Amino acid sequence: MTHAGGYIADARIxxxxxxxxxxxxxxxxxxxxxxxxxxxxxxxxIFALSLDLILGYGGIITLGHSAYFGTGAYVAGILALRLxxxxxxxxxxxxxxxxxxxxxxxxxxxxxxxxxxxMLTLAITSLCYEVANRAxxxxxxxxxxxxxxxxxxxxxxxxxxxxxxxxxxxxVILFASWWLVRRLVYSPFGASLTGVRENNVRMHAIGAPxxxxxxxxxxxxxxxxxxxxxxxxxxxxxxxxxxxxxxxxGELIVMLVLGGVGRIYGAFVGPxxxxxxxxxxxxxxxxxxYFGIGxxxxxxxxxxxxxxxxxxxAGIARLRRGS
Amino acid sequence: xxxxLSTIIAAVxxxxxxxxxxxxxxxxxxxxxxxGPTAGQGDQLDKGFKLYLKLNGNKLPPGVxxxxxxxxxxxxxxDAAKRIAQxxxxxxxxxxxxxxxxxxxAAAIAPLTAEAKVPFVIANAAGWNIPRMSxxxxxxxxxxxxxxxxxxxxxxxxxxxxxxxxSDFAPGQEAEDAFIKGFKESGGEIVGSAxxxxxxxxxxxxxxxxxxxxxxxxxxxxxxGKQATAQMKAYADLGLKxxxxxxIGTGDITADEELQNMGDAALGVITVHHYSAAGDRPANxxxxxxxxxxxxxxxxxxxMAAVAWDAMDLIFHxxxxxxxxxxxxxxxxxxxxxxxxxxxxxxxxxxPETRDIVQNEYLREVRKVDGKLANxxxxxxxxxxxxxWKEFNKPK
Numbered sequence: 001m002t003h004a005g006g007y008i009a010d011a012r013i014x015x016x017x018x019x020x021x022x023x024x025x026x027x028x029x030x031x032x033x034x035x036x037x038x039x040x041x042x043x044x045x046i047f048a049l050s051l052d053l054i055l056g057y058g059g060i061i062t063l064g065h066s067a068y069f070g071t072g073a074y075v076a077g078i079l080a081l082r083l084x085x086x087x088x089x090x091x092x093x094x095x096x097x098x099x100x101x102x103x104x105x106x107x108x109x110x111x112x113x114x115x116x117x118x119m120l121t122l123a124i125t126s127l128c129y130e131v132a133n134r135a136x137x138x139x140x141x142x143x144x145x146x147x148x149x150x151x152x153x154x155x156x157x158x159x160x161x162x163x164x165x166x167x168x169x170x171x172v173i174l175f176a177s178w179w180l181v182r183r184l185v186y187s188p189f190g191a192s193l194t195g196v197r198e199n200n201v202r203m204h205a206i207g208a209p210x211x212x213x214x215x216x217x218x219x220x221x222x223x224x225x226x227x228x229x230x231x232x233x234x235x236x237x238x239x240x241x242x243x244x245x246x247x248x249x250g251e252l253i254v255m256l257v258l259g260g261v262g263r264i265y266g267a268f269v270g271p272x273x274x275x276x277x278x279x280x281x282x283x284x285x286x287x288x289x290y291f292g293i294g295x296x297x298x299x300x301x302x303x304x305x306x307x308x309x310x311x312x313x314a315g316i317a318r319l320r321r322g323s
Numbered sequence: 324x325x326x327x328l329s330t331i332i333a334a335v336x337x338x339x340x341x342x343x344x345x346x347x348x349x350x351x352x353x354x355x356x357x358x359g360p361t362a363g364q365g366d367q368l369d370k371g372f373k374l375y376l377k378l379n380g381n382k383l384p385p386g387v388x389x390x391x392x393x394x395x396x397x398x399x400x401x402d403a404a405k406r407i408a409q410x411x412x413x414x415x416x417x418x419x420x421x422x423x424x425x426x427x428x429a430a431a432i433a434p435l436t437a438e439a440k441v442p443f444v445i446a447n448a449a450g451w452n453i454p455r456m457s458x459x460x461x462x463x464x465x466x467x468x469x470x471x472x473x474x475x476x477x478x479x480x481x482x483x484x485x486x487x488x489x490s491d492f493a494p495g496q497e498a499e500d501a502f503i504k505g506f507k508e509s510g511g512e513i514v515g516s517a518x519x520x521x522x523x524x525x526x527x528x529x530x531x532x533x534x535x536x537x538x539x540x541x542x543x544x545x546x547x548g549k550q551a552t553a554q555m556k557a558y559a560d561l562g563l564k565x566x567x568x569x570x571i572g573t574g575d576i577t578a579d580e581e582l583q584n585m586g587d588a589a590l591g592v593i594t595v596h597h598y599s600a601a602g603d604r605p606a607n608x609x610x611x612x613x614x615x616x617x618x619x620x621x622x623x624x625x626x627m628a629a630v631a632w633d634a635m636d637l638i639f640h641x642x643x644x645x646x647x648x649x650x651x652x653x654x655x656x657x658x659x660x661x662x663x664x665x666x667x668x669x670x671x672x673x674x675p676e677t678r679d680i681v682q683n684e685y686l687r688e689v690r691k692v693d694g695k696l697a698n699x700x701x702x703x704x705x706x707x708x709x710x711x712w713k714e715f716n717k718p719k
C-alpha cells in the first residue's frame with residue numbers, strides 16, 4: 001500500500017488548504033436549509049480525521065473506532081442529562097472519556113498487529129455496545145438517551161431548529177481539530193508514525209519507541225473521535241445505540257477510503273461526497289438507495305485506489321506532463 | 324386587438340389560478356424503514372400508505388394536491404430519524420409528518436414537532452407516553468397496554484403460572500408491565516420474566532429458560548416481522564408446544580404478513596390485538612381485497628398496513644376539512660375530533676384529551692381457514708377502549 005501523505009519539511013499552510021474553509025463558509029450562506037446535514041457532515045469529518053491519523057499515518061487498521069465516538073457521545077449526553085448542559089464542558093468530558101478508553105484499550109490491543117488487532121478492535125466495540133445496551137438506567141438502552149437540553153454556547157449562542165448555531169459550532173471545532181492533526185502530522189512525531197507504517201522493523205532497528213508512539217497516536221485519535229461523538233450528541237440532542245455500532249465504524253472507513261487515506265483532506269472529501277450522495281439517493285429512491293451507494297463504492301475501489309483525491313492527483317500529474 | 328387583450332387576461336388569470344393551485348400542495352413527510360434487518364415492518368407501512376394514495380389520492384377539494392415525501396430511517400435509529408424529520412420540516416416544509424415504525428425514533432421526533440408546530444400522525448410506534456411529549460402528536464396505531472392489560476385479565480382465568488418474554492425496549496417493557504398488572508390483579512402468578520435485546524434473532528436460550536420453569540403459558544411481545552417468526556420457531560423447535568405450554572401475546576407475535584412463514588407451530592396461539600386480516604367486517608374485506616389486488620394474491624396486510632391506511636385517511640380528512648389551507652392548530656383540533664366508524668379494524672376515534680387512539684380490542688386465535696393460517700377473531704374483548712396506561716398514570 002502506498003500513501004501520498006507523510007513527513008514534509010515545509011509545513012506552512014498552502015493557499016489551496018484554505019479552500020475547504022471558504023467552501024464551508026459559502027455553504028452557510030448558499031444552502032441555509034441544508035445546515036442540519038452540514039453539521040452532521042462536519043462532525044463526520046472530525047471523526048474521519050481521527051481515523052486518518054491512525055489508519056492513514058499510523059498504519060493501525062481498526063474496525064472499532066465507533067467505540068470511542070460512542071463513548072464521547074454517551075459521556076456528553078449523560079453529563080447533559082445529569083449534571084450540566086454546558087456545551088464546552090460536555091465536549092471536554094467526551095474527549096477525555098474517549099481518550100482514557102483509547103489509552104487503556106490501546107495499551108492492550110496495540111501489542112498485536114494485523115488480523116489479531118482487527119478482531120480486538122471489533123471486540124471492544126461489541127463490548128461497549130453491549131454495556132450501553134444493558135445499562136438501561138444510565139444510557140436508555142435501545143430507546144436512546146434524550147430529554148436533555150444544551151445550554152447556549154458561552155452563554156451567548158443558543159442552538160436553533162435550523163441548525164445555524166450547530167453548523168458554525170461544528171465548523172469551529174473542526175477547524176481546531178484540523179489544526180491539531182495537521183501540526184501532529186507535520187511534526188517529528190508524525191514523521192516517526194509514517195516510519196512505523198512504512199517499515200516497522202527498521203524503526204525498531206534505529207531504536208524508535210514504536211509501541212509507545214502507536215499508543216500515543218491511538219489515544220489522541222480516540223480522544224478526537226470522542227470529541228466528534230460529543231459534538232453529535234450536542235447538535236442532535238439525542239444519543240442512540242447506533243453511535244457504538246459496528247456499522248458506523250464500517251461506514252467511516254468507507255468514507256475515508258472514498259476520499260483518500262493518509263492525506264488529511266481525504267477525510268474532508270470522503271464524508272462530504274458520501275453523505276451528500278446518501279442524502280440525494282435516499283430522497284430520490286427511499287427503497288433502493290443503498291444500491292447507489294454500493295455502486296459508487298465498487299467504482300471507487302475498481303478505478304480509484306487512492307480515493308477521490310487520488311484521481312485528482314493523477315489528473316494534475318497528467319496535465320503537468322502534457323504541458 | 325380586443326381578442327388579444329382577452330387572451331392576455333385569460334392567460335394571466337390562468338397563471339394566477341395555477342399559481343394559486345400550486346400554493347395548495349400539501350406536503351406529507353413519511354418516515355419509515357426501508358433498509359436494515361427490520362425493513363419488513365417499514366414495508367408494511369409503505370404498502371398501506373401507497374395503497375391509500377393510489378385508491379383515494381384524488382378525493383380532495385378542487386385545486387388541492389398532495390405530495391408525499393418518503394424517507395428511510397434505516398431501523399430503530401433515533402438520531403437519524405430526528406435528522407430526517409428536521410430536514411423534512413426545514414427543507415421540504417411539510418405540513419404533516421407520519422409513519423415511524425419505532426418508538427425510539429418517534430420519541431426523538433416528538434419534541435421537534437412541538438417546536439416547529441407540525442402535526443405528527445404516528446402510524447405505528449407504540450410507546451404509551453409519546454403523545455404527551457408534544458401537543459402536535461396524535462396516534463392512530465395502538466399502545467401495548469391496550470392489548471396486554473386485557474389479555475392479562477383474560478389469561479388469569481385460564482392459566483395459573485405464566486412466564487413473560489419481551490423485547491428490551493420501551494414498548495416491550497410496557498407490554499410486560501401491563502400484562503403482569505392485569506394478570507396479577509386477577510390472581511395469576513408470574514414465574515419469571517426475560518427481556519431479549521431488541522436486535523436479536525436467536526430466541527433459543529430464552530425459550531429454553533421458559534421451558535425449564537414449566538409455566539402454563541408464555542406471554543410474549545416482539546416487534547413483529549422476522550423476529551416474530553424466529554421466536555415462534557424457537558417455541559416449536561424446543562418442544563414447548565408439545566410440553567403443553569400455551570403461547571399468548573399481543574398481536575405483534577402473529578402479525579398477518581408473517582403468519583404464513585410461521586408454520587403449524589402458530590396454530591392455537593392466542594393474542595389480543597386491534598387488527599386481523601381475517602376480520603369479517605365489510606370494510607376490512609374490501610381493504611384486504613384491494614391489498615391483494617395491488618400486491619398479489621398471497622399477500623396479507625398486517626396491522627401496520629391497516630394502520631397506515633387509517634393514518635392517511637385521517638390526514639386526508641384534515642386536508643378536506645381545511646380545503647388545503649393547513650393551519651397546525653386547526654389541524655390538531657380536527658384530529659382530536661376524528662371519528663371513523665368504518666375503518667378496516669372496526670370503529671375508531673381519537674381521544675380528544677390524550678390524542679391517542681380509541682378502538683376495539685379483539686381476542687383472536689390462530690386457526691386454519693381454507694388451508695391458510697389466520698388470526699380468527701373470537702370476541703371483542705374491549706369495546707372502544709382507551710389506553711389504560713394513561714388512566715393509571717394521570718399527568719400530575
